[in-house]
Amino acid sequence: MSTVSGGVAASREVLVLLRPSGVAGLVPELADPSAPHLTVKDQGVSRGDGLFETALAVPGDHGALTVRKLGAHLGRLGGSAEILDLPVPSPAQWRQAIDMGLAEFARSCPGTAATVKLTVTRGPETAAGLAPQPTAWVLLTATALPDPSVRPAGLRVLLLNRGLDSRVADKAPWLLAGAKTLSYAVNMAALRHAKANGADDVLFVSSDGQLLEGPTSTALLVRRNAEGRRELVTPLRQQGILAGTSQAVVFAAAEREGWPLGYGPLTPADLEGIEGLWLASSVRGVAPVLSVDGEPLPVDDELTDRLNAWLREDRDPGAHAVTVD
Amino acid sequence: MSTVSGGVAASREVLVLLRPSGVAGLVPELADPSAPHLTVKDQGVSRGDGLFETALAVPGDHGALTVRKLGAHLGRLGGSAEILDLPVPSPAQWRQAIDMGLAEFARSCPGTAATVKLTVTRGPETAAGLAPQPTAWVLLTATALPDPSVRPAGLRVLLLNRGLDSRVADKAPWLLAGAKTLSYAVNMAALRHAKANGADDVLFVSSDGQLLEGPTSTALLVRRNAEGRRELVTPLRQQGILAGTSQAVVFAAAEREGWPLGYGPLTPADLEGIEGLWLASSVRGVAPVLSVDGEPLPVDDELTDRLNAWLREDRDPGAHAVTVD
Structure with missing residues (x-):
């Protein structure tokens, strides 16, 4: 994970992979955001075939981060998945991965806001007849929280x-x-x-x-x-x-x-x-x-x-x- | 590379990465096609931002593979790059990488035809103002050469x-x-x-x-x-x-x-x-x-x-x- 292997720059990001596991379905796992995790055969890259959502997590009173309007993001991702006929992690699986990422991010970047990007692809190309195994991850990146007293630029x-x-x-x-x-x-x-x-x-x-x-x-x-x-x-x-x-x-x-x-x-x-x-x-x-x-x-x-x-x-x-x- | 690390299935593929090198520009390098080579921040996957071409390589009389209509594929890729405003490897750099892949493929899968897929992405997301460093590779995959006596299915x-x-x-x-x-x-x-x-x-x-x-x-x-x-x-x-x-x-x-x-x-x-x-x-x-x-x-x-x-x-x-x- 970035806080182990990375320097200052790398620790501004946290990556959580949703790893397939025969027993538990999808298991979240911290990973190094700067390391390669995707093969060139992943249909996310070979065909732009997948979905994403980008949310904002803001630090609260006790240092914990809260993702704004997470329900709406997860709901929209579910709707997109239906349009794309793509099997995606359940909202509970996403939330488990996001929670792991938020905890790690709050530890490594206390008091900092983060973009929380959820991505799921159709996974590596498979032989005809085999079901695709989607690739899914959550990437948190430090971002400047807009100062309420400063308006967004026109x-x-x-x-x-x-x-x-x-x-x-x-x-x-x-x-x-x-x-x-x-x-x-x-x-x-x-x-x-x-x-x-x-x-x-x-x-x-x-x-x-x-x-x-x-x-x-x-x-x-x-x-x-x-x-x-x-x-x-x-x-x-x-x-x-x-x-x-x-x-x-x-x-x-x-x-x-x-x-x-x-x-x-x-x-x-x-x-x-x-x-x-x-x-x-x-x-x-x-x-x-x-x-x-x-x-x-x-x-x-x-x-x-x-x-x-x-x-x-x-x-x-x-x-x-x-x-x- | 696949012939070292992979079994029978993996050796049906050959991957050549075009690695940036300060001195030589882009240097082709054999790599394991089943290993991860892309980060989740590559704009090929995060934005479907990149190009590809798929050609067919057929074995000739002396075991060497020839890519059909390679000039037209490289020319079209150059045209696509202009539309997309994307810096891409030169035709000479592609040909060098393809030649490396063809030689390795002919050695590991003698007498077999291959799809030759060229891909180039806008590379990992960079901070504002930094030029993107495209990611490029050539993937060869064994394919059944259509038997001239058998018509393609209707x-x-x-x-x-x-x-x-x-x-x-x-x-x-x-x-x-x-x-x-x-x-x-x-x-x-x-x-x-x-x-x-x-x-x-x-x-x-x-x-x-x-x-x-x-x-x-x-x-x-x-x-x-x-x-x-x-x-x-x-x-x-x-x-x-x-x-x-x-x-x-x-x-x-x-x-x-x-x-x-x-x-x-x-x-x-x-x-x-x-x-x-x-x-x-x-x-x-x-x-x-x-x-x-x-x-x-x-x-x-x-x-x-x-x-x-x-x-x-x-x-x-x-x-x-x-x-x-």
């Missing part, structure tokens, strides 16, 4: 065509829309394209003009509704969007405080006249969008603070999370 | 929507259409969908109704042209289709024999009245399609034999290969 965003029609998810399940798979090359290429063009992030648009999501985030906007009240809106989930765990927590908190909520549909024209647009993700938090395709948007610091406070509260997302274990 | 094929518009490749380069990336989860899901529905393979159709390609193959069809002559046709490359190396070799051979050739556009309606449809790939060869969506197609054994003979001849694909090193 983002210049480009609208990029995601290529797919917004109605395709239901009609063509093999396109895996809505599953958080390891096949993220397009998401990474979109981010590189944005950065090469002077922007920081991307908001994908469907081929029929619907606002979708960021490559690693969910879009939220605030606008006035017909009664002149502020409402919090996110794009329609039926459009093959990944169900945002941060969006679910923020929506649940807003609902408790009496905010009207909306689930799209949204098009770029709906950005006209809004009070703010944000990209929400587990690690970065709720970051305000400064401009879209170079057109400035209003930025409301008080709203940014409120959305991030709701995310930090980490209360039950209830019905706003698509699947909960 | 395929029942489903037409499945690929989701993307056929004109999207040029307009949206971040969608990586035409690059052979490791993000193959959708291709694998499409094949699972076909098999779950009683079929063997898939022919993707664009959202605007154009015939595209298979998840791991290129479509070829034979029909009569306006003058009543047989012509060989493949879908338009501009539709974001992977440039088929087998298709290129077959087209070049057909051209030398005076066949009229066509590059689409093709729609499902164009399957009406054809003399045959095939899916071409490097390892399986040119396999006849028995039916599309349950509708039987004519199967012409003589044409199947001729197309496979052209592929086996492995002559220079010339201008039919998109990029050649």
Whole structure:
């Protein structure tokens, strides 16, 4: 494990492998995060065939780490596994591995926050007829916990065509829309394209003009509704969007405080006249969008603070999370 | 290496890693294919961010193996690398690693054909500002060389929507259409969908109704042209289709024999009245399609034999290969 073999840099990471065991199913085991653990025949790498989730663990009063909205992450992973027809560890097996990783991380990096990345692949290629044996692990990496008094940096965003029609998810399940798979090359290429063009992030648009999501985030906007009240809106989930765990927590908190909520549909024209647009993700938090395709948007610091406070509260997302274990 | 550490099963594979070396750039090195060589932080697995090519090596008269259409594979890999903005080994570095693998494979599995899979990933995640160090390897796996007297098995094929518009490749380069990336989860899901529905393979159709390609193959069809002559046709490359190396070799051979050739556009309606449809790939060869969506197609054994003979001849694909090193 990293604290034994590694130096200062290595000890900022903790890796837990979920090892298959004939008797006990899957047994969590600490391992060196810098050592190789995957063969070149693992279908995670040979075919991008697997799933992941990235959560945030924050240190609490007694030094123990708590993973924010873990139920929503595990629930979404279960939903993705169904879409991908992939056997994955049970929520209890994940929790056992995560707990081992959190304890080790709290010991080696006391008082530090961590990203908690769960990954499961279809495992090494097997001969025809043999069942695949998935490969699964939890990687914890030290991260700077966003200081509540410092707002996430504002983002210049480009609208990029995601290529797919917004109605395709239901009609063509093999396109895996809505599953958080390891096949993220397009998401990474979109981010590189944005950065090469002077922007920081991307908001994908469907081929029929619907606002979708960021490559690693969910879009939220605030606008006035017909009664002149502020409402919090996110794009329609039926459009093959990944169900945002941060969006679910923020929506649940807003609902408790009496905010009207909306689930799209949204098009770029709906950005006209809004009070703010944000990209929400587990690690970065709720970051305000400064401009879209170079057109400035209003930025409301008080709203940014409120959305991030709701995310930090980490209360039950209830019905706003698509699947909960 | 496998011949030292492995048993009979392991010795059917040979792995060559391209190890970075300060002095020599990349140095090929034999390694155990069953041992782990990748960390969980390799972006090949964490993001499906990388490229691959699968070629076929066949034993010749003196026991040495020759990789079929290697120039076309290396050329296509170079083209994919440009689309993905990925630093990859040079053709000379690949050839050095492949030669090492072929020599070892010929020694351990004399007289046996092999699939030769080249893979390069963006390497382990690095801190911001540090250049990625790609991970690259060549994996050779024993395969049954198709007996020229036995035709490839016929395929029942489903037409499945690929989701993307056929004109999207040029307009949206971040969608990586035409690059052979490791993000193959959708291709694998499409094949699972076909098999779950009683079929063997898939022919993707664009959202605007154009015939595209298979998840791991290129479509070829034979029909009569306006003058009543047989012509060989493949879908338009501009539709974001992977440039088929087998298709290129077959087209070049057909051209030398005076066949009229066509590059689409093709729609499902164009399957009406054809003399045959095939899916071409490097390892399986040119396999006849028995039916599309349950509708039987004519199967012409003589044409199947001729197309496979052209592929086996492995002559220079010339201008039919998109990029050649």
